[in-house]
Amino acid sequence: MMSIPDISGAQHKANPHPLYARLRSEAPVVRTVLGDGKPAWLVTRYSDVAVALKDPRLGKDPLRALSAEEQARQVPWMPGFLRPMSKNMLDQDPPDHTRLRALVHQVFTPRRVEELRGRVEAITERLVARARARGALDLLEELALPLPMAVICELLGIPEADWPRFRTWTNRLTGIVTKVDMVRAMPSLYMFVRYLRALMERRRRTGGEDLIAALVRAEEAGSRLSEDELIAMVMLLVVAGHETTVNLIASGTLALLDDPESLDRMRREPGLIKPAVEELLRFTSPVDLATERYTTEDVAFGEHVVPRGQRLIAVLGSANHDEQVFASPGRVTLDRDPNRHLAFGNGVHYCLGAPLARLEAQIAFPAIVRDLPELRLAVPRSSLTWKPSLPLRGLTRLPVRCAAAPVYSVPRAARPPEAGTQL
Ligand code: HEM
Numbered sequence: 001m002m003s004i005p006d007i008s009g010a011q012h013k014a015n016p017h018p019l020y021a022r023l024r025s026e027a028p029v030v031r032t033v034l035g036d037g038k039p040a041w042l043v044t045r046y047s048d049v050a051v052a053l054k055d056p057r058l059g060k061d062p063l064r065a066l067s068a069e070e071q072a073r074q075v076p077w078m079p080g081f082l083r084p085m086s087k088n089m090l091d092q093d094p095p096d097h098t099r100l101r102a103l104v105h106q107v108f109t110p111r112r113v114e115e116l117r118g119r120v121e122a123i124t125e126r127l128v129a130r131a132r133a134r135g136a137l138d139l140l141e142e143l144a145l146p147l148p149m150a151v152i153c154e155l156l157g158i159p160e161a162d163w164p165r166f167r168t169w170t171n172r173l174t175g176i177v178t179k180v181d182m183v184r185a186m187p188s189l190y191m192f193v194r195y196l197r198a199l200m201e202r203r204r205r206t207g208g209e210d211l212i213a214a215l216v217r218a219e220e221a222g223s224r225l226s227e228d229e230l231i232a233m234v235m236l237l238v239v240a241g242h243e244t245t246v247n248l249i250a251s252g253t254l255a256l257l258d259d260p261e262s263l264d265r266m267r268r269e270p271g272l273i274k275p276a277v278e279e280l281l282r283f284t285s286p287v288d289l290a291t292e293r294y295t296t297e298d299v300a301f302g303e304h305v306v307p308r309g310q311r312l313i314a315v316l317g318s319a320n321h322d323e324q325v326f327a328s329p330g331r332v333t334l335d336r337d338p339n340r341h342l343a344f345g346n347g348v349h350y351c352l353g354a355p356l357a358r359l360e361a362q363i364a365f366p367a368i369v370r371d372l373p374e375l376r377l378a379v380p381r382s383s384l385t386w387k388p389s390l391p392l393r394g395l396t397r398l399p400v401r402c403a404a405a406p407v408y409s410v411p412r413a414a415r416p417p418e419a420g421t422q423l
Contacts (some may be wrong), residue, residue, distance in 0.1 A: 002027045004042075007289070008035035008177040013386035013393050017330060020044055020318035024121065029130035035390065036178040040292065040311040046322035046342070047208050048301045049290075049314040054347035055334070058293040058312060059093050065294030066309050088232035089293055090349060097348060100233065103218055103225060105351065107155070108210055113355040115398055116151065120363050123150050127329055128371045136378060138397050145242065145250035148360055152241030156234060157210025158199070165195070170239045177390055186290070196231050211237075237353075245357050247286035247394030249364050254384070254398060255332055257377055258370070262332045268370045269334075276334040276363045282341035283332050285317035288393035289346055317393060349369025373401035 005012055023030060023044040034040050043052050052058055059065040089100040092311065106112065124147055131137040145167070153163055156327065158326045169192040172185040203216045215233060219225045225233075257261040266276060290313060297308045306312055321329040344351035351357070368375065377384075378399040385396045 002030065004030065004032040007032075007042075008388055008390040010386050010388045012412065013388070016317055016393070017321055018041070020315060020321060021323075023315075024318060024322060024351040029301045029306065035388075036314075038311065039308045040313050042313055042315055042320075043301060044315045046319040046325045049316065049319035049342060050346055052293070052299075052301070052312065052314045053342070053345055053349070054280075054288060055299065057296050058300050059294060059296050060091050060097070060291075060349070061093050062311075065091060065174075065296045069083040076404045081190055084193060084228035084231040085189075085235060086232070087226070087228045088236040089352075090236060094348065099224065101348075101352065102228060103215065104211070104233065104237070107351050108356055110355040113359050116155075116356070117359060117363070119154070120147070120151055120360055123147055124363050124367045128367045132371060132402065132405045135400070136401045139253055139368075139400045140246065140250040140395055140398040143364070144253070144398070145246045146356075147249070147364055148245035149240040151356070151360060152213075152238060155211050155241075156237060157203070157208055157212045158238075162195070165191075168236060169195075170243055173235075173239055174243045174389055175387065178387055192235065193231060196234055199234075200227070200230060206287070231393070239358070240351075241353055243392060243394075244286045244353075245360055247285060247392060248281060248357065248361055249368075250367065250395050250398045251284035251286065252277075252280035253368055253400075255280060255394065257375065257400075258381075259332050262334055263369060263375070265334055266365065270366055270370075272334050273362050273366055275337060277338065277358060277365065278339045279315055279332060280343060280361070280365070281333055282320045282326070282336070282339060284393070285320045285341075285343050286393060287343065287345070287391055288315070288317040288389075289391050290314040290316055291349075291391060299400050302304075316345070372400075374401075374403040376401055378383050 002022075004023075007016070007019070023042065028045045028048060029041060029043050031039060031041050043049055054080050089097050090188045092100060126376055131139075131142060137143065146163075149163055149167065150160075153160070153166065158166065169188045172188040172190070176185050190193070199212065200216055203213045204220070207213055207217075212234060215225065215230050219230045220225060256266060266272065279342050293312050293314070295308050295310045295312060299306050299312075320326070320343060323329055325340070327333075344354045344357075378401045384398070387394050387396050
């Protein structure tokens, strides 16, 4: 049997594609043990991934898919205060999933998201101008992250003073791979849940126009949303709303720096931005692995059968680099057409925030290539590192330099003479 290295480790995330290519050709449906110490089946071919994500026999809720004995083996123990987390829509099957998604769907339609364009442009301009003035920045921490963070927190109505705390908490959450990580993350998760409960309480008293206030009203209106579901919803929106887009912007910028011709083309042909963002989504695949699903019966992928009651993971990063579907998948082709990538998933759990992520990226990339001239890495390429994570693929940091904006200077003749200076 083929030996598979830890696919949640930093080393794998640095360059996952050689392993994925080997899996697609030699073991496209394969059982392995993940970094959390538990078994899972990996599905790596585009055709199988696209079908798996739409297959109703693959359930999200392990409690429905597994027998009591299998649950005891597979489902991690969770302290009481964390139980709300599992009530998020991404972990639910219809009809609960359908009900929860319908509550927020309206806020994230392309038409509603388009109304945010001016605000996203203003936030981007401010961040880019600040970076340009200094001529050096960690593009991940100072641009790719604060943009989606500001947008989702403003939508939800989370006060700006609290955003840095959110970053620490969500970072802990997405970095959980092993049981030890889980234990280490407990204090952060506890504070995250406690903070959200307090925020809900405040909204209950004060009301408001933001999304949290609207969800609190839905909860109060009766059976549509329980308090646990409300907390889980906000947690999911905060985490999914920025931990992914940050990686698209940072890894996408790195992909352009690695390929100066594409970077130059991006500058010269701003009209290409829509297909270019789709290509960077495909190429970087910020959600490398779809979240886990469970087989509720035996499920066949060609001649490979995954037995009932198994954990299955569709590898989006592999599907998006499948040479059977994408010509030269390892190259960035900004005008690739067609480009039916699976970066946002497929089926009922298809990314709710896709229109928002697209809008943010379609504004951020042109600003980066236009307003940060002579953009280049500030550290050797080989020193860049990637975060350990099961679902995500993202850099730890991206230090870059650009030509600093000329600082306004008073003409020499107009300056008062400095002490000891001969004019
Ligand atoms: C580049 C940015 C993004 C990428 C690559 C991405 C990717 C994905 C993927 C692959 C899924 C499905 C996971 C699965 O089926 O296991 C998903 C679901 C989801 N995403 Fe995104 N996402 C991004 C941005 C956002 C944003 C900005 C939001 C903010 C609202 C968001 C909210 C969600 C939600 C709520 C779900 C769960 C949907 C459901 O269960 O019905 N995402 N995303």
